[in-house]
Amino acid sequence: MSSVKIRGLTKTYMRGSERLDVLNNLDLDVKGGDFVALMGPSGSGKTTLLNLIGGIDRPNSGSIFVDNQRIDQLSDRQLAHWRSRNVGFIFQMFNLLPVLSAERNVELPLLLTNMAAAERRSRARTALSLVGLDDRASHKPAELSGGQEQRVGIARAIVTDPGLLLCDEPTGDLDRKAGDEILELLVALNQSQGKTIIMVTHDPHAAERAQRTVHLDKGRLEMDAAA
Amino acid sequence: MSVLRSLNQVAAVTWMNLRNVPARPSSSIVAMLGIAGVVAVLVAILSISAGFKKTLSGTGSADTAIVLRAGSSSELSSGISAEDARIISQAPGIAQGADGPLTSSELYVVVDVPKRTTNTDANVPLRGVQETAFEVRQSLSIVEGRRFESGLREIIVGQAASRQFAGLDVGADLQWGNNEWTVVGVFEDDGSLSESEIWTDTRVLQNAYNRGSSFQTVRARLADIDAFQTFKDALTADSRLDVTVEREADFYSGQSRVLTAIINSVGVAVTGLMGIGAIFAAILTMYAAVSARTREIATLRALGFGRIPIVVSVLIEALVLGVIGGIIGGVVAYYGFNGFQTSTLNWASFSQVSFAFAVTLPLLITGLIYALIMGLFGGLLPSVRAARMPITVALREL
Numbered sequence: 323m324s325s326v327k328i329r330g331l332t333k334t335y336m337r338g339s340e341r342l343d344v345l346n347n348l349d350l351d352v353k354g355g356d357f358v359a360l361m362g363p364s365g366s367g368k369t370t371l372l373n374l375i376g377g378i379d380r381p382n383s384g385s386i387f388v389d390n391q392r393i394d395q396l397s398d399r400q401l402a403h404w405r406s407r408n409v410g411f412i413f414q415m416f417n418l419l420p421v422l423s424a425e426r427n428v429e430l431p432l433l434l435t436n437m438a439a440a441e442r443r444s445r446a447r448t449a450l451s452l453v454g455l456d457d458r459a460s461h462k463p464a465e466l467s468g469g470q471e472q473r474v475g476i477a478r479a480i481v482t483d484p485g486l487l488l489c490d491e492p493t494g495d496l497d498r499k500a501g502d503e504i505l506e507l508l509v510a511l512n513q514s515q516g517k518t519i520i521m522v523t524h525d526p527h528a529a530e531r532a533q534r535t536v537h538l539d540k541g542r543l544e545m546d547a548a549a
Numbered sequence: 550m551s552v553l554r555s556l557n558q559v560a561a562v563t564w565m566n567l568r569n570v571p572a573r574p575s576s577s578i579v580a581m582l583g584i585a586g587v588v589a590v591l592v593a594i595l596s597i598s599a600g601f602k603k604t605l606s607g608t609g610s611a612d613t614a615i616v617l618r619a620g621s622s623s624e625l626s627s628g629i630s631a632e633d634a635r636i637i638s639q640a641p642g643i644a645q646g647a648d649g650p651l652t653s654s655e656l657y658v659v660v661d662v663p664k665r666t667t668n669t670d671a672n673v674p675l676r677g678v679q680e681t682a683f684e685v686r687q688s689l690s691i692v693e694g695r696r697f698e699s700g701l702r703e704i705i706v707g708q709a710a711s712r713q714f715a716g717l718d719v720g721a722d723l724q725w726g727n728n729e730w731t732v733v734g735v736f737e738d739d740g741s742l743s744e745s746e747i748w749t750d751t752r753v754l755q756n757a758y759n760r761g762s763s764f765q766t767v768r769a770r771l772a773d774i775d776a777f778q779t780f781k782d783a784l785t786a787d788s789r790l791d792v793t794v795e796r797e798a799d800f801y802s803g804q805s806r807v808l809t810a811i812i813n814s815v816g817v818a819v820t821g822l823m824g825i826g827a828i829f830a831a832i833l834t835m836y837a838a839v840s841a842r843t844r845e846i847a848t849l850r851a852l853g854f855g856r857i858p859i860v861v862s863v864l865i866e867a868l869v870l871g872v873i874g875g876i877i878g879g880v881v882a883y884y885g886f887n888g889f890q891t892s893t894l895n896w897a898s899f900s901q902v903s904f905a906f907a908v909t910l911p912l913l914i915t916g917l918i919y920a921l922i923m924g925l926f927g928g929l930l931p932s933v934r935a936a937r938m939p940i941t942v943a944l945r946e947l
Contacts, residue, residue: 378940379941399855402854405851419565420845
């Protein structure tokens with residue numbers, strides 16, 4: 323259960339000589355155990371905000387605290403280590419490694435721990451069974467449906483038991499039925515395991531499943547509504 | 550434990566990378582074959598000098614001494630009078646045979662014999678030896694026909710010369726200058742330089758070439774290896790003589806120096822240029838490999854994998870391509886060139902030396918190391934690019 327506190331966050335990109343203010347002096351608080359949907363038009367800065375919270379991008383100014391730890395000042399090495407312990411990423415395109423089986427994909431984050439191989443396998447199996455895919459452990463991503471691939475992606479995100487799950491359009495590449503199943507799974511993880519979830523989405527139907535929806539526009543917080 | 554974690558990361562990413570290689574067969578094969586080609590050429594060229602060196606250094610033993618006129622670096626430019634030869638044969642340290650000291654006073658001329666392959670004339674050494682020569686060089690044996698008879702214009706031919714040059718078959722008559730010679734035998738001498746020579750009775754050769762009673766060198770079989778210094782000291786201290794004394798083995802390995810240096814520098818220059826080409830092929834392959842995996846690498850980085858395991862794993866992949874290319878090149882060089890018979894001009898004696906390309910283990914190891922260097926340089930830039938890619942940008946790549 324991780325809390326997020328953001329103060330005065332600014333992120334600027336240069337496109338040629340043109341300066342793009344993607345996030346502009348943004349403040350945001352997410353309580354531990356929240357399920358927050360980040361919505362907004364394309365280019366509003368949703369994904370950038372998610373990347374900054376996840377420590378895979380750096381702000382120009384402002385501060386980001388996750389569980390009271392300030393992460394924007396960590397070195398690259400410290401950030402990588404922090405990510406491996408505290409955050410689970412769930413991607414729109416699943417980003418599974420095609421040459422590895424589902425189980426091996428889920429096991430990947432555990433390679434960053436000192437866990438023994440047998441323990442890693444057992445944890446990966448447990449994570450796969452939590453997402454209902456224990457019978458697909460040996461399948462390669464190409465042998466799975468889109469919904470199943472995203473389940474493997476979720477299993478990979480939770481296998482290290484992080485407090486924070488960051489989802490970038492997790493249902494964007496799925497049909498409605500498969501998308502609903504993924505959302506069910508996220509809600510379950512939020513409610514039964516207390517995972518804090520921040521989910522970028524375009525889809526109001528997906529956002530409805532969150533406890534709170536935050537709207538971004540032009541790098542600013544436009545609306546913050548509880549469900 | 551963090552070392553273990555890093556190794557785990559490297560192993561996992563490398564394993565993935567290698568599993569991906571078959572997905573890009575053509576570019577991987579091009580890189581491997583590029584490296585294989587360079588290694589094959591490198592090993593083949595170096596095997597020429599190795600073979601040449603092997604022939605020359607296999608010639609002469611440590612317990613045989615050669616005596617030349619002081620300052621002469623080759624038999625052709627040396628000269629020893631009959632009197633000097635007699636004094637030399639009485640020096641201490643020489644092994645004794647049934648008929649006295651084991652020395653052979655020898656004459657060395659060059660005759661024209663056509664090559665079998667091109668039918669063009671080449672210089673072949675014709676050596677006049679005394680009967681004791683067969684005791685001085687105990688490794689020599691007749692494999693066909695018989696020895697020459699003293700006083701007759703009969704010759705025996707080294708096995709390598711007989712293979713390389715036309716008309717040297719047993720029973721053949723040959724005309725050199727105004728003299729006719731008959732081939733009566735073929736000898737072998739453990740693949741040494743002698744096998745590139747033709748031998749006859751030294752007195753007959755002196756007459757045929759109007760050399761009076763002079764010789765060019767004296768070979769002496771030493772009582773034992775350690776007797777060399779005694780023998781050398783006795784000759785150099787003798788005021789009647791002005792000679793250079795060397796162990797036969799040292800003399801021949803000195804003779805191979807010029808040619809092996811030339812061949813080696815040509816080999817290094819040619820394969821150096823080819824190597825640059827192969828490195829570019831490897832670089833392009835690895836860039837393609839890295840760019841095909843941009844999103845995978847970014848995903849790993851997002852999960853918390855460090856830059857170093859990514860760099861190391863890309864390098865290992867390039868090294869694996871290099872090793873496979875190196876092995877293919879080594880195998881091609883070995884089966885294509887090892888033992889290939891040829892002859893070339895020995896610059897030290899201005900006569901042909903027949904020898905076989907020698908693809909030796911050290912050469913194969915050299916080829917493999919070169920392949921690894923090509924792989925390493927091929928993988929370096931792509932691996933750095935892979936590690937430096939911003940995660941957020943790379944995650945959006947398709």
